[in-house]
Amino acid sequence: MLFRYIFCYAMLLVPAAFFLVFRIIPIAQTLRLSFFSWDLISRTKPYVGLDNFRTLLDDSNFRLALSNTTVFAAVTVVASVVLALLIALPLARRLRFEGIYQLVYFLPFITPTVPEAVVWKWIYDARYGILNYVLSWFGIPPVGWLLEPRTTLWAVIIMSVWKTLGYNMVLFIIGLRAIPAEYNEAGLIDGATGWRFFRYLTLPLLMPTLLLVTVISTIGAYNVFTQVYIMAADIQGSPGSVVRVLIYDIFENAFRFYRMGYASAEATVFFAIVLVLTLAQFRVLRSRTE
Amino acid sequence: MHRKHQQIRWAVLALAVALAALGSAAAPSGAAPTINLSVWGGYPEIVPVYQRAAADYDRAHPNVHTTVLATELRDYERKLAASLPSDTAGDVLEVDDATVFRYIDAGLIAKAPADMTGYVRSRSFGSSAQQHATVGSDVYGVPWFAGIGALFYNTDMFKEAGIAGPPHTMDEMVADARKLVKKDAQGRITRSGWSLRLFGAGSGVAEKWAILAWPRGAEILTCNAQGKCHAGYDNDAGRATLAMYLGALYVTPFDTFDIKHDAEALELGQTALFERESWVVGDVAKNAPTLKYMSAPLPRAKRWGTIFNPVNLYVPQGSKNAATAWDFIKFLTQPQYERQLLQDVGWIPLREDVNYDPVLVKIPQYKAFLFQNKDFVYWSMPSLRDFDEIETKLADRLVAAYRNKSLVNNPAGIASTLHAAADETNSILRRDGLYAP
Numbered sequence: 246m247l248f249r250y251i252f253c254y255a256m257l258l259v260p261a262a263f264f265l266v267f268r269i270i271p272i273a274q275t276l277r278l279s280f281f282s283w284d285l286i287s288r289t290k291p292y293v294g295l296d297n298f299r300t301l302l303d304d305s306n307f308r309l310a311l312s313n314t315t316v317f318a319a320v321t322v323v324a325s326v327v328l329a330l331l332i333a334l335p336l337a338r339r340l341r342f343e344g345i346y347q348l349v350y351f352l353p354f355i356t357p358t359v360p361e362a363v364v365w366k367w368i369y370d371a372r373y374g375i376l377n378y379v380l381s382w383f384g385i386p387p388v389g390w391l392l393e394p395r396t397t398l399w400a401v402i403i404m405s406v407w408k409t410l411g412y413n414m415v416l417f418i419i420g421l422r423a424i425p426a427e428y429n430e431a432g433l434i435d436g437a438t439g440w441r442f443f444r445y446l447t448l449p450l451l452m453p454t455l456l457l458v459t460v461i462s463t464i465g466a467y468n469v470f471t472q473v474y475i476m477a478a479d480i481q482g483s484p485g486s487v488v489r490v491l492i493y494d495i496f497e498n499a500f501r502f503y504r505m506g507y508a509s510a511e512a513t514v515f516f517a518i519v520l521v522l523t524l525a526q527f528r529v530l531r532s533r534t535e
Numbered sequence: 536m537h538r539k540h541q542q543i544r545w546a547v548l549a550l551a552v553a554l555a556a557l558g559s560a561a562a563p564s565g566a567a568p569t570i571n572l573s574v575w576g577g578y579p580e581i582v583p584v585y586q587r588a589a590a591d592y593d594r595a596h597p598n599v600h601t602t603v604l605a606t607e608l609r610d611y612e613r614k615l616a617a618s619l620p621s622d623t624a625g626d627v628l629e630v631d632d633a634t635v636f637r638y639i640d641a642g643l644i645a646k647a648p649a650d651m652t653g654y655v656r657s658r659s660f661g662s663s664a665q666q667h668a669t670v671g672s673d674v675y676g677v678p679w680f681a682g683i684g685a686l687f688y689n690t691d692m693f694k695e696a697g698i699a700g701p702p703h704t705m706d707e708m709v710a711d712a713r714k715l716v717k718k719d720a721q722g723r724i725t726r727s728g729w730s731l732r733l734f735g736a737g738s739g740v741a742e743k744w745a746i747l748a749w750p751r752g753a754e755i756l757t758c759n760a761q762g763k764c765h766a767g768y769d770n771d772a773g774r775a776t777l778a779m780y781l782g783a784l785y786v787t788p789f790d791t792f793d794i795k796h797d798a799e800a801l802e803l804g805q806t807a808l809f810e811r812e813s814w815v816v817g818d819v820a821k822n823a824p825t826l827k828y829m830s831a832p833l834p835r836a837k838r839w840g841t842i843f844n845p846v847n848l849y850v851p852q853g854s855k856n857a858a859t860a861w862d863f864i865k866f867l868t869q870p871q872y873e874r875q876l877l878q879d880v881g882w883i884p885l886r887e888d889v890n891y892d893p894v895l896v897k898i899p900q901y902k903a904f905l906f907q908n909k910d911f912v913y914w915s916m917p918s919l920r921d922f923d924e925i926e927t928k929l930a931d932r933l934v935a936a937y938r939n940k941s942l943v944n945n946p947a948g949i950a951s952t953l954h955a956a957a958d959e960t961n962s963i964l965r966r967d968g969l970y971a972p
Contacts, residue, residue, distance in 0.1 A: 284637070284920070285616045285617075285620070286616060286619065286620045286637060286638065286641045286643065287641055288620075288641075306928075306931070371793040372793055372794070387793075389792065389793050392792045392793055394938065497927070500613045500616070501609070501612075501923060501924075501927065502921075502923065502924040502927075503616060503637070503920075504924075
């Protein structure tokens with residue numbers, strides 16, 4: 246018995262060590278670095294206290310990035326969770342060709358983001374894009390999806406919802422199928438159908454999955470970078486900094502301007518936002534689960 | 536069984552002795568130690584030149600094995616930032632003037648040895664190239680190539696518009712662009728008269744704007760002899776340049792946002808004229824070999840000249856193969872490789888004592904990049920550690936300004952836009968103690 250315990254803890258020790266080295270220590274180092282000024286190559290790192298955080302408050306790029314990322318995250322999370330649930334509900338009932346449907350929805354998630362973003366750039370192209378072509382059937386004039394600041398963020402949001410939908414759908418299907426059949430039967434016997442059945446039976450039992458999907462989606466949405474970088478930072482037509490997001494801003498400050506301390510302060514604020522949102526989601530959704 | 540094991544042991548021992556003897560015969564005690572030399576660069580298109588030189592060098596020095604590693608420029612800059620402080624960078628580094636300054640400042644780049652200093656200060660290189668390879672009184676780099684701006688224009692489109700040749704003044708260029716622009720029945724521009732840089736994250740937007748602002752008398756930074764600077768574009772010249780961009784987009788439009796730009800536009804026949812470096816020649820040869828086009832020096836206004844962005848070859852302080860690295864650099868800057876750099880890649884080599892005529896006869900588009908005139912100035916952006924941040928943030932503001940229709944025919948709005956940008960530039964300089972009024 247003792248050997249079993251030792252074996253189990255020894256096995257857990259390996260991933261724990263990796264987690265410590267590749268996650269915990271870098272996060273701790275980032276927090277520490279946010280109180281220093283460092284250009285990545287100097288041997289000295291002067292301590293600057295809270296200066297980096299004070300500068301952040303006056304930085305219009307940071308404020309723009311925070312606002313864009315928050316709008317992006319809020320819309321993407323709500324849309325991808327709601328749509329994924331709507332798709333998962335019929336697919337969880339073991340429809341005919343359900344595998345094909347699941348594959349179609351899941352493919353965007355497993356395909357690398359870079360080629361997808363390039364394809365979407367073509368779809369959104371103001372002159373030759375298929376989206377404007379389809380819209381022209383309804384008499385809608387061409388829209389510069391990736392040219393106009395007011396449409397670019399929404400164009401990136403649509404692409405991101407399309408990408409994450411399949412993953413959320415699979416999680417919901419698993420959650421829906423895990424609801425014990427006797428609960429459903431009891432609900433039906435009690436006369437619950439349609440919206441009432443979903444609202445008072447399915448949804449409460451699906452809360453743990455909903456919590457998981459929402460937390461994962463929120464963290465993922467706040468980490469948005471690749472699609473913005475590909476779709477909105479090109480010399481062939483894109484408003485560039487207008488769709489600045491937090492990761493892009495951190496990346497630029499750290500690895501382009503070599504302001505590692507400042508970028509670390511930004512990363513610390515970013516970490517705090519995601520942590521608070523995650524805890525809030527746990528608090529709200531878990532209370533409904535219990 | 537025991538005897539059999541013993542036989543195997545003896546056989547293994549005999550084989551080991553034989554191999555050791557063979558090894559010692561193959562590598563006599565006086566043989567030079569093997570040197571693994573690595574060459575790093577941020578311009579992947581130059582790899583064939585490096586590879587050819589590396590193969591020739593390795594043949595001439597059998598104990599040297601040279602490898603070439605080139606990645607996209609931004610990745611390369613990050614790689615340098617991570618590897619130079621940890622002494623894990625390559626032995627020969629291709630670095631542009633603006634980037635290398637911070638590493639020299641931090642003591643991470645080696646000074647050139649006496650013989651290489653003599654080589655750099657020889658008549659092989661022009662005074663401007665020599666100056667950019669030198670910090671204080673010490674030579675650090677060997678001039679390799681430069682990014683130089685010039686005009687590219689489609690000769691068929693010029694003929695069709697009845698324009699005899701390239702513009703000589705900035706005003707002429709605007710007038711030509713208005714004649715060259717083409718629109719469809721709905722009035723949408725299908726071919727820009729002059730493709731301006733209007734988009735993209737990064738510093739390119741500001742650099743291209745500065746190239747057009749310089750002849751009028753503006754520059755991104757105006758610096759004193761002590762290397763302290765202030766914004767040099769919050770003036771009439773800067774305002775005139777921004778007004779020119781807005782006019783080109785909204786007043787008498789000859790460019791638009793939703794059409795291809797840059798070299799791609801030239802290659803697709805979607806622009807008649809634009810400003811860029813010499814690499815476009817190689818790009819056109821690859822993507823649009825039948826295109827009829829020519830190059831010309833940038834037109835003049837109050838001043839006449841073009842941007843000169845040198846890229847030099849350096850050896851890091853931590854290189855274990857420094858002597859071989861310097862020797863390779865000298866080998867690489869021989870005429871045959873310099874000519875290959877021009878002909879096959881399209882960057883302008885910085886050795887001046889090489890005869891490039893065979894290449895220029897074959898590819899006359901390069902002539903504009905080697906243009907010489909007593910009034911024509913090859914100017915450079917300042918070597919300042921904050922420069923990329925300053926240029927990138929100015930670019931962000933310019934991208935927003937180009938989209939702001941309310942600035943059209945609005946001198947106060949233009950002035951306020953540039954004044955706010957200059958405030959930001961100066962505050963970055965102040966932050967790092969680099970500001971002087």
